[in-house]
Amino acid sequence: MAVPILKQHDYLIATVQSTLTDSDMMQLQNDLAERVGRFRSKGVIIDVTVLDVMDSFACRMIRTIAQVIRLRGAETVLVGIQPDVAFAMVQLGLSLDNVPTALDLEDGLALLEQRIRGRHNHER
Amino acid sequence: MAVPILKQHDYLIATVQSTLTDSDMMQLQNDLAERVGRFRSKGVIIDVTVLDVMDSFACRMIRTIAQVIRLRGAETVLVGIQPDVAFAMVQLGLSLDNVPTALDLEDGLALLEQRIRGRHNHER
Amino acid sequence: MNDESIVIVAIRSDADIIAARQQGRQIAASLGFTSTEQALIATAISEVARNIVEYAQKGEITIQAFSERGKHGILVQARDQGPGIADLDLAMQDGYSTSNSLGLGLPGTKRLMDEFDITSEIGKGTTVTMKKWRY
Amino acid sequence: MNDESIVIVAIRSDADIIAARQQGRQIAASLGFTSTEQALIATAISEVARNIVEYAQKGEITIQAFSERGKHGILVQARDQGPGIADLDLAMQDGYSTSNSLGLGLPGTKRLMDEFDITSEIGKGTTVTMKKWRY
Numbered sequence: 118m119a120v121p122i123l124k125q126h127d128y129l130i131a132t133v134q135s136t137l138t139d140s141d142m143m144q145l146q147n148d149l150a151e152r153v154g155r156f157r158s159k160g161v162i163i164d165v166t167v168l169d170v171m172d173s174f175a176c177r178m179i180r181t182i183a184q185v186i187r188l189r190g191a192e193t194v195l196v197g198i199q200p201d202v203a204f205a206m207v208q209l210g211l212s213l214d215n216v217p218t219a220l221d222l223e224d225g226l227a228l229l230e231q232r233i234r235g236r237h238n239h240e241r
Numbered sequence: 242m243a244v245p246i247l248k249q250h251d252y253l254i255a256t257v258q259s260t261l262t263d264s265d266m267m268q269l270q271n272d273l274a275e276r277v278g279r280f281r282s283k284g285v286i287i288d289v290t291v292l293d294v295m296d297s298f299a300c301r302m303i304r305t306i307a308q309v310i311r312l313r314g315a316e317t318v319l320v321g322i323q324p325d326v327a328f329a330m331v332q333l334g335l336s337l338d339n340v341p342t343a344l345d346l347e348d349g350l351a352l353l354e355q356r357i358r359g360r361h362n363h364e365r
Numbered sequence: 366m367n368d369e370s371i372v373i374v375a376i377r378s379d380a381d382i383i384a385a386r387q388q389g390r391q392i393a394a395s396l397g398f399t400s401t402e403q404a405l406i407a408t409a410i411s412e413v414a415r416n417i418v419e420y421a422q423k424g425e426i427t428i429q430a431f432s433e434r435g436k437h438g439i440l441v442q443a444r445d446q447g448p449g450i451a452d453l454d455l456a457m458q459d460g461y462s463t464s465n466s467l468g469l470g471l472p473g474t475k476r477l478m479d480e481f482d483i484t485s486e487i488g489k490g491t492t493v494t495m496k497k498w499r500y
Numbered sequence: 501m502n503d504e505s506i507v508i509v510a511i512r513s514d515a516d517i518i519a520a521r522q523q524g525r526q527i528a529a530s531l532g533f534t535s536t537e538q539a540l541i542a543t544a545i546s547e548v549a550r551n552i553v554e555y556a557q558k559g560e561i562t563i564q565a566f567s568e569r570g571k572h573g574i575l576v577q578a579r580d581q582g583p584g585i586a587d588l589d590l591a592m593q594d595g596y597s598t599s600n601s602l603g604l605g606l607p608g609t610k611r612l613m614d615e616f617d618i619t620s621e622i623g624k625g626t627t628v629t630m631k632k633w634r635y
């Protein structure tokens with residue numbers, strides 16, 4: 118099932134609706150990379166609230182997507198990791214590397230806003 | 242014995258009252274992960290002032306809790322490690338990895354404040 | 366689910382991986398595992414099922430309740446007739462991967478479960494057997 | 501506590517781990533160890549007691565004062581009839597763990613104490629004997 122991507126001002130919001138297959142993930146990555154260019158988006162939120170498992174494959178895909186988006190000049194924030202999912206990820210030994218996380222969509226938007234402002238106001 | 246968790250503005254403060262069993266630790270982790278969501282907390286302080294031993298198990302649990310809390314979009318600071326406990330940890334070879342520490346609750350709150358502000362203004 | 370029933374999920378595609386872990390979660394729930402434990406079990410199933418698709422193309426996952434010396438729990442087995450693993454010690458190391466992957470699947474899955482056993486024979490296939498006790 | 505008395509703590513659960521290390525601290529205090537040394541001893545006891553619960557399910561810890569050629573100190577022994585350790589050299593390496601753990605327990609405990617000795621036989625069990633001198 119394809120992931121719907123919502124454009125909201127400078128941001129893109131991808132809400133994962135159900136467990137993704139590998140090809141859904143690839144599709145999501147391509148869609149986001151393309152739309153960041155088309156809409157000149159500054160940030161991307163990936164919302165995984167409904168995901169009940171984040172395995173090493175999903176984790177790697179998210180890291181890859183964030184890296185691709187970064188190379189396209191935008192920031193990615195992952196939101197909505199549920200407590201049980203977070204614990205399983207940690208036990209498995211997974212890390213999201215440098216992908217910032219926030220509690221939910223609202224916090225994720227605030228974080229993006231601040232990061233993007235910060236990014237423009239400070240030397241990197 | 243369950244660990245009481247106090248909500249104070251944007252933060253949660255878990256004050257470890259006595260030596261924890263494995264299941265107390267799991268409980269603490271679940272409680273914190275859940276409440277970070279419920280109260281939209283931005284930071285968590287774990288106060289271990291009364292702990293007289295921090296063994297490799299406790300250390301691993303604290304690291305895990307901090308990673309889970311991070312995936313839920315909040316920061317964790319550990320406060321109150323006593324001098325003797327700190328010395329034993331170092332001798333044992335334990336590291337808290339990336340879990341920041343502060344002297345006591347007051348310093349911990351100040352550190353959280355800084356880190357959370359920093360997180361929003363700078364690239365990590 | 367009673368102690369006699371066994372659920373077998375054929376694994377051929379990534380849709381089957383999802384089916385297997387959903388089955389695992391349901392059975393774990395019916396056996397009284399906490400939601401946290403269900404998530405650990407579902408994640409473990411996802412990892413071994415993905416390895417089947419990735420390295421052996423097809424295989425199966427069996428999931429069943431079990432009791433042993435007064436302990437109860439869930440038993441998951443992943444079986445394939447794929448290429449097998451040449452060096453099991455190496456495969457069980459964090460970060461070791463022959464594909465463009467994180468290499469956390471096998472060692473991580475071991476961390477998720479209470480018991481973990483893997484046997485493999487080159488050209489014959491691989492079997493992962495794992496258990497989680499219900500406390 | 502005098503040189504003849506021995507405290508034996510049965511280890512079966514993590515509550516027993518806590519009891520053992522509290523006993524160790526008290527005895528160390530009564531023998532005149534500084535509070536820093538008490539913390540080292542209590543931590544060492546915690547580590548070996550946890551290994552009993554984790555790997556052997558049950559066992560016991562004995563704690564006693566001792567004197568030897570004019571030296572005084574505390575002697576702690578952890579004994580179990582568990583599975584034993586196949587490769588002691590490996591088990592004594594920092595970071596080596598067969599469980600989902602840090603693998604610092606044994607090598608770290610050796611660093612906490614003045615003398616440390618471990619013997620183990622597959623299928624028979626494991627005994628850790630350790631001493632700390634009072635200066």
Ligand SMILES: Nc1ncnc2c1ncn2[C@@H]1O[C@H](COP(=O)(O)OP(=O)(O)O)[C@@H](O)[C@H]1O
Nearest residue numbers: 416420456462463464466467468469470471491
């Ligand atoms: N079912 C299997 N059949 C053949 N080889 C396998 C199988 N499962 C795992 N392997 C091998 O073991 C290695 C480690 O597996 P794993 O820890 O799951 O990491 P990853 O799948 O990320 O590479 C794989 O790279 C692969 O070479």
Ligand SMILES: Nc1ncnc2c1ncn2[C@@H]1O[C@H](COP(=O)(O)OP(=O)(O)O)[C@@H](O)[C@H]1O
Nearest residue numbers: 551555584591597598601602603604605606626
């Ligand atoms: N009492 C014991 N009985 C059997 N095996 C043990 C025992 N204590 C330690 N071991 C083995 O030695 C390894 C290293 O122990 P340790 O250094 O304490 O690290 P950890 O317990 O963190 O794995 C363990 O992973 C386990 O395989």
